[in-house]
Amino acid sequence: MDSFEFNKIAGAVLGTLLFIMATGLLAEAIFAPPAQVVAGYALPAGEPEKGGSAAAPAAQSEPLPVLLAKADAKKGEGLIKPCTACHSFEKGGPNKVGPNLYGVVDRPIASHEGFNYSAAIKEHGAKGEKWTFENLDHFIAGPKAYIPGTAMGYAGLKEADRRADVLAYLRTLSDNPAPLPTP
Ligand code: HEC
Incomplete structure:
Protein backbone atom coordinates (compact mmCIF):
# COMPACT_ATOMS: atom_id res chain seq x y z
CA MET A 1 0.00 0.00 0.00
CA PRO A 33 -33.93 15.41 25.08
CA PRO A 34 -37.05 14.54 27.02
CA ALA A 35 -37.61 16.54 30.20
CA GLN A 36 -35.93 14.83 33.11
CA VAL A 37 -38.31 12.39 34.74
CA VAL A 38 -38.33 12.53 38.53
CA ALA A 39 -39.64 9.61 40.52
CA GLY A 40 -42.58 10.35 42.78
CA TYR A 41 -45.09 13.09 42.40
CA ALA A 42 -45.15 16.76 43.08
CA LEU A 43 -46.45 17.75 46.49
CA PRO A 44 -48.88 20.62 46.50
CA ALA A 45 -46.66 23.44 47.58
CA GLY A 46 -47.69 25.43 50.59
CA GLU A 47 -51.15 24.02 51.34
CA PRO A 48 -52.79 26.84 53.25
CA GLU A 49 -52.86 26.13 56.99
CA LYS A 50 -56.34 25.44 58.18
CA GLY A 51 -57.30 26.78 61.57
CA GLY A 52 -55.89 24.66 64.40
CA SER A 53 -59.30 23.54 65.59
CA ALA A 54 -60.34 22.28 62.17
CA ALA A 55 -57.39 19.90 62.09
CA ALA A 56 -58.08 18.62 65.62
CA PRO A 57 -60.30 15.55 65.96
CA ALA A 58 -63.97 16.43 66.03
CA ALA A 59 -64.07 15.33 69.62
CA GLN A 60 -65.95 17.07 72.36
CA SER A 61 -67.77 19.93 70.76
CA GLU A 62 -69.12 21.19 74.07
CA PRO A 63 -68.00 20.65 77.65
CA LEU A 64 -69.55 17.67 79.44
CA PRO A 65 -71.66 19.68 81.92
CA VAL A 66 -73.30 21.51 79.00
CA LEU A 67 -74.02 18.22 77.23
CA LEU A 68 -75.36 16.68 80.44
CA ALA A 69 -77.71 19.61 81.01
CA LYS A 70 -79.50 18.83 77.76
CA ALA A 71 -79.01 15.05 77.79
CA ASP A 72 -81.95 12.69 77.46
CA ALA A 73 -82.05 9.78 79.93
CA LYS A 74 -84.74 8.02 77.87
CA LYS A 75 -82.44 8.03 74.84
CA GLY A 76 -79.67 6.79 77.10
CA GLU A 77 -81.79 3.83 78.15
CA GLY A 78 -82.00 2.84 74.49
CA LEU A 79 -78.28 3.32 74.00
CA ILE A 80 -77.23 0.96 76.80
CA LYS A 81 -78.73 -2.07 75.02
CA PRO A 82 -75.26 -3.28 73.91
CA CYS A 83 -74.04 -2.96 77.50
CA THR A 84 -76.73 -5.35 78.77
CA ALA A 85 -74.87 -8.23 77.12
CA CYS A 86 -72.36 -7.89 79.95
CA HIS A 87 -74.02 -5.74 82.64
CA SER A 88 -77.23 -5.78 84.62
CA PHE A 89 -78.57 -2.35 85.58
CA GLU A 90 -81.35 -3.07 88.07
CA LYS A 91 -80.96 -2.66 91.80
CA GLY A 92 -79.48 -5.82 93.30
CA GLY A 93 -78.97 -7.26 89.78
CA PRO A 94 -76.36 -9.93 89.22
CA ASN A 95 -72.79 -9.48 88.11
CA LYS A 96 -72.47 -10.90 84.61
CA VAL A 97 -69.37 -10.64 82.42
CA GLY A 98 -69.16 -7.17 83.95
CA PRO A 99 -70.33 -5.87 87.33
CA ASN A 100 -73.89 -4.71 88.09
CA LEU A 101 -74.13 -1.00 87.30
CA TYR A 102 -76.98 0.17 89.52
CA GLY A 103 -75.75 3.28 91.30
CA VAL A 104 -72.44 3.38 89.43
CA VAL A 105 -72.33 7.20 89.30
CA ASP A 106 -70.09 8.41 92.15
CA ARG A 107 -69.38 4.82 93.17
CA PRO A 108 -65.71 4.13 93.95
CA ILE A 109 -64.08 2.53 90.90
CA ALA A 110 -63.92 -1.30 90.95
CA SER A 111 -65.88 -1.59 94.19
CA HIS A 112 -68.91 -3.76 93.39
CA GLU A 113 -69.20 -6.66 95.76
CA GLY A 114 -68.49 -10.10 94.39
CA PHE A 115 -66.97 -8.98 91.10
CA ASN A 116 -63.46 -10.02 90.17
CA TYR A 117 -62.03 -6.87 88.58
CA SER A 118 -58.88 -6.70 86.45
CA ALA A 119 -55.68 -5.46 88.08
CA ALA A 120 -55.73 -2.45 85.77
CA ILE A 121 -59.07 -1.10 86.98
CA LYS A 122 -58.43 -2.07 90.62
CA GLU A 123 -55.38 0.18 90.51
CA HIS A 124 -57.68 3.18 89.91
CA GLY A 125 -59.97 2.06 92.72
CA ALA A 126 -57.02 1.70 95.07
CA LYS A 127 -56.14 5.35 94.43
CA GLY A 128 -59.58 6.28 95.76
CA GLU A 129 -60.94 7.40 92.39
CA LYS A 130 -64.69 7.44 91.85
CA TRP A 131 -66.92 7.11 88.82
CA THR A 132 -67.59 10.80 88.40
CA PHE A 133 -69.52 11.84 85.29
CA GLU A 134 -66.19 12.94 83.85
CA ASN A 135 -64.45 9.61 84.50
CA LEU A 136 -67.40 7.61 83.19
CA ASP A 137 -67.45 9.77 80.08
CA HIS A 138 -63.78 9.00 79.35
CA PHE A 139 -64.21 5.30 80.11
CA ILE A 140 -67.28 4.82 77.93
CA ALA A 141 -65.63 6.76 75.09
CA GLY A 142 -62.84 4.17 74.95
CA PRO A 143 -62.41 1.78 77.86
CA LYS A 144 -59.04 0.44 76.73
CA ALA A 145 -57.70 3.91 75.95
CA TYR A 146 -58.73 5.28 79.33
CA ILE A 147 -57.74 2.24 81.41
CA PRO A 148 -55.21 0.18 79.45
CA GLY A 149 -55.56 -3.45 80.48
CA THR A 150 -59.22 -3.28 81.51
CA ALA A 151 -61.21 -6.45 80.97
CA MET A 152 -64.12 -4.52 79.46
CA GLY A 153 -64.30 -5.65 75.85
CA TYR A 154 -66.25 -2.75 74.43
CA ALA A 155 -64.94 -0.55 71.63
CA GLY A 156 -66.34 2.72 72.92
CA LEU A 157 -69.13 5.16 72.20
CA LYS A 158 -67.59 7.93 70.14
CA GLU A 159 -70.34 10.57 70.06
CA ALA A 160 -70.10 12.90 73.05
CA ASP A 161 -73.81 13.75 73.05
CA ARG A 162 -74.79 10.08 73.07
CA ARG A 163 -72.44 9.42 75.96
CA ALA A 164 -74.14 12.26 77.81
CA ASP A 165 -77.50 10.51 77.22
CA VAL A 166 -76.04 7.28 78.63
CA LEU A 167 -74.67 9.13 81.67
CA ALA A 168 -78.03 10.82 82.22
CA TYR A 169 -79.64 7.38 82.26
CA LEU A 170 -76.98 5.86 84.58
CA ARG A 171 -77.60 8.77 86.94
CA THR A 172 -81.26 7.77 87.31
CA LEU A 173 -80.21 4.29 88.49
CA SER A 174 -79.79 5.40 92.06
CA ASP A 175 -81.76 5.82 95.27
CA ASN A 176 -80.20 9.23 95.50
CA PRO A 177 -79.12 10.53 92.03
CA ALA A 178 -75.88 12.51 92.03
CA PRO A 179 -76.24 16.22 91.31
CA LEU A 180 -75.42 17.19 87.73
CA PRO A 181 -72.25 19.25 87.36
CA THR A 182 -73.06 22.92 86.84
CA PRO A 183 -72.29 24.09 83.28
C1 HEC B 1 -68.23 -7.36 76.36
C2 HEC B 1 -68.71 -7.09 77.70
C3 HEC B 1 -68.95 -5.66 78.09
C4 HEC B 1 -69.70 -4.70 77.44
C5 HEC B 1 -70.41 -4.80 76.09
C6 HEC B 1 -69.70 -3.53 78.30
N1 HEC B 1 -68.96 -3.78 79.42
FE1 HEC B 1 -68.67 -2.49 80.96
N2 HEC B 1 -67.44 -3.84 81.86
C7 HEC B 1 -67.18 -5.11 81.41
C8 HEC B 1 -66.20 -5.73 82.27
C9 HEC B 1 -65.62 -7.13 82.10
C10 HEC B 1 -65.90 -4.78 83.28
C11 HEC B 1 -64.88 -4.92 84.39
C12 HEC B 1 -63.61 -4.24 83.87
C13 HEC B 1 -62.33 -4.67 84.55
O1 HEC B 1 -62.36 -5.48 85.50
O2 HEC B 1 -61.28 -4.19 84.10
C14 HEC B 1 -66.72 -3.61 83.00
C15 HEC B 1 -66.72 -2.47 83.78
C16 HEC B 1 -67.54 -1.38 83.58
C17 HEC B 1 -67.61 -0.22 84.44
C18 HEC B 1 -66.83 -0.02 85.73
C19 HEC B 1 -67.70 -0.58 86.86
C20 HEC B 1 -67.07 -0.54 88.24
O3 HEC B 1 -67.70 -1.12 89.14
O4 HEC B 1 -65.97 -0.01 88.42
C21 HEC B 1 -68.52 0.64 83.89
C22 HEC B 1 -68.95 1.97 84.43
C23 HEC B 1 -69.00 0.01 82.68
N3 HEC B 1 -68.40 -1.20 82.52
C24 HEC B 1 -69.95 0.57 81.85
C25 HEC B 1 -70.34 0.03 80.64
C26 HEC B 1 -71.25 0.66 79.72
C27 HEC B 1 -71.98 1.97 79.97
C28 HEC B 1 -71.35 -0.14 78.62
C29 HEC B 1 -72.13 0.09 77.35
C30 HEC B 1 -71.91 1.36 76.69
C31 HEC B 1 -70.52 -1.30 78.88
N4 HEC B 1 -69.92 -1.18 80.09
C32 HEC B 1 -70.35 -2.36 77.99
C33 HEC B 1 -67.72 -5.70 80.29
C34 HEC B 1 -68.49 -5.06 79.34
Missing part, protein backbone atom coordinates in the same frame (compact mmCIF):
# COMPACT_ATOMS: atom_id res chain seq x y z
CA ASP A 2 1.52 3.33 -0.97
CA SER A 3 1.02 6.48 0.99
CA PHE A 4 -1.51 7.82 -1.50
CA GLU A 5 -3.72 4.76 -0.98
CA PHE A 6 -3.30 5.13 2.76
CA ASN A 7 -4.38 8.79 2.66
CA LYS A 8 -7.50 7.88 0.71
CA ILE A 9 -8.50 5.28 3.29
CA ALA A 10 -7.68 7.52 6.23
CA GLY A 11 -9.65 10.32 4.61
CA ALA A 12 -12.63 8.06 4.11
CA VAL A 13 -12.52 6.94 7.78
CA LEU A 14 -12.18 10.51 9.04
CA GLY A 15 -14.95 11.63 6.74
CA THR A 16 -17.24 8.94 8.06
CA LEU A 17 -16.44 9.86 11.65
CA LEU A 18 -17.11 13.51 10.95
CA PHE A 19 -20.39 12.62 9.27
CA ILE A 20 -21.51 10.55 12.29
CA MET A 21 -20.58 13.35 14.68
CA ALA A 22 -22.41 15.90 12.59
CA THR A 23 -25.62 13.85 12.34
CA GLY A 24 -25.43 13.22 16.09
CA LEU A 25 -25.25 16.95 16.81
CA LEU A 26 -27.97 17.66 14.32
CA ALA A 27 -30.27 14.97 15.76
CA GLU A 28 -29.73 16.30 19.26
CA ALA A 29 -30.62 19.78 18.06
CA ILE A 30 -33.83 18.58 16.39
CA PHE A 31 -35.04 16.14 19.00
CA ALA A 32 -34.68 17.92 22.35
